[in-house]
Amino acid sequence: MYDTPPLLDDLRAFRGFGQPTRTETEGGIPYFINEFWTSAQRRSHPIHEISYRACFKAQLPEFFIQRLTAPDGAVLDPFMGRGTTPVQAALMGRRALGNDINPLSTLLTRPRLRGITAGQIATALATVDWERGEITRPDLLAFYHPETLRRIEALRLWLADSAPLDDPAPDPAADWIRMVALNRLSGHSPGFFSGRSMPPNQAVSVAAQEKINARLGLTPPVRDVTALILKKTAALLRAGAAPGGDHRLTIGPAWDIAVRDASVDLVVTSPPFLDIVHYAADNWLRCWFAGIDAQSVAIDLHRSEAAWTAMTARVLAEMARLLRPGGHVAYEVGEVRNGRVLLERLVWQAVQGLPFQPLGVMVNAQDFTKTANCWGVDNGAKGTNTNRIVLLRRV
Template sequence: MNQLSMFDRVQFADSSASFIAEVEAFCQFGQRTIVDNQDGIPYFINEFWTAGQRQAHSIHEVSYRACFKAQLPEFFIGRLTKPGDVVFDPFMGRGTTPVQAALMGRQAFGNDVNPLSLLLCRPRLRPITIDAVSAALHSVDWSAGEVKREDLLAFYHPETLRKLEALRLWIAERAPLGSEDVDPVADWIRMVAINRLSGHSPGFFSGRSMPPNQAVSIKAQLKINEKLGVSPPERDVAGVILKKSRTLLKNGCAPSQVRSSLHAGAAWAVPGIPDASVDLTVTSPPFLDIVQYAADNWLRCWFAGIEPDAVAIDMHKTEEAWTLMVNRVLQEQARILRPGGYVAFEVGEVRNGKVLLEKLVWRAAEGLPFERLGVMVNDQEFTKTANCWGVENGSKGTNTNRIVLLQRH
């Protein structure tokens, strides 16, 4: 553990006090922060950000289930770091935190146990142009693909599926799975294709299906087709990729000088990140057993060549197991965070507010070298404080972002 001088301790106390004072005084959307205390935990309740505040950067528009909005990491990155600092997310998912960090000129560090996450995040951390994407798509031998899985015809027209197989072959040569030495344009095209595999409009490769962040089973898709009385139409694979690429790049891409470091593994063991090297962690872990990541992503794993059953995604079915997992993650955060660095640990509401996960995170941090600063509740709908504690007050409201704030001693 790092030994701090009295001067350092005073500096860190001053910086955290300054941030908390800013949170308490926040009134950008017309109301002051409500400061409350529940079971010894300070709560700061306000509308700190909103999706309507302004549209997030277009490059974030990659679908992934259970991801937070870019305004959340933006809030903390802008206030707790400076350009060149290291921002990290051990549960990066689609990569919202690393991508936002890169857009703000910070070093983008991330990790996820699912290798699919790396394929969704890494391409958006590198400079890319629409002309390069277009030229690469013209180089694909679209006649090289063969239908290898006839069950996927539940989603795709036979000619579309042949083109997808051709694209998989082309990508495998230029951006092999598990390699860091990949063609950035092929890497980008794979990322976009993964995001267009199934959906509910002509902007996807499939016929009409569920939204893109939750692929249904073959059986379920056949039922959808039968109910609608349709077969999957042929799609222009290259055209769909190019259109989505234009949408993603309409606000530009990440700065070329940004350094990134992405890892695939358990959140509680990231040996590729040196001790005391991270300035800020912004993250959100899986919430107990409410999201079936492997089931949601089976079609994406097929395209990427990932075996879903080999991805060791833990499902924590009890509060005790989940708290133990968070404790292990925070132990690793204590190793990689510099003294004075921060953790913004976002949790949602589980079981209609009956489980307040921030209290479990608070407990998990006990005894570790962190100052527990409080819990921010980003509350866009509720008008009564009691709603934040899972209490009905005449209206159900909406779920809130609840962020446990920690500072490394």
């Protein structure tokens, strides 16, 4: 028999928001239910404010990093997405390790792991030849004023020279500028390069944008690309940059990561939820700007529970290789298909036969505080109202 890890005692005793943790067992799985971090928006470090669909709050990895690692410990996310776990690990003085099969994730994460200042960004932007741009995608005029699109094209050319995709350590200022530009490409407010579009964590198709323009009777206005990059930079850095360090990001499948055996203290991650989110379709505009062929990125869409379970087993086998004995996995999953599929049960199956002690499922239960009506989702009625996190310990 295994001993009871201190983490479970901590969950049972948690009363951070005044309520005791509720414990239940269902299907042989222990559940620990409480509000373990605030439901309020924008309570984490501002450097996290990079939009990406289906990302979790920084408080999630913070909760586990604080309890399960020491300073200089190594924290890994094999599905890093926008980089919430690596960036939070760096902010907390840990070694940040991240991986994703989509190279876009590295472009969104790496700049925030390297020290930078707003002054460096302004100096770099002053070297861009803004007259160099020519419109190569006239269809994108559905999103942009012609003058804005020419400036975006000029910035793409400058980035290809200053921070090429195949450079593993590009100029930090250029790398940062690309990251910010990727997050200003389209959105619903004057803070974005586009006219009025969908929220900034996905790009609609050209045809859909044309319908939005026609419905609203709008044409894209001129945007000051330089000013918007500087404004977003100031917002991201208003509490300072993350400290640099011996951080490492890789690109590839989550079951084959170039990190040495038994070198990781904690894994905090959230895998794709079956075929719920189509990342390539959501990020087509970002991939165009960055020079990434979105169709060549082999992001898995698992249409069956068996396929998802098999993927999870491969990932957890790799995590077993990377984790030191006593290290932990926090594997965040969701309620999908209107709660008919509880992915934690599939994780429980996938971990059988691997050198892990399954500890239980931590359920961070809270009400929505941010509208999801743009997706046709009523708050508290559909979607994922809770974080459901499978907890494992390497034995």
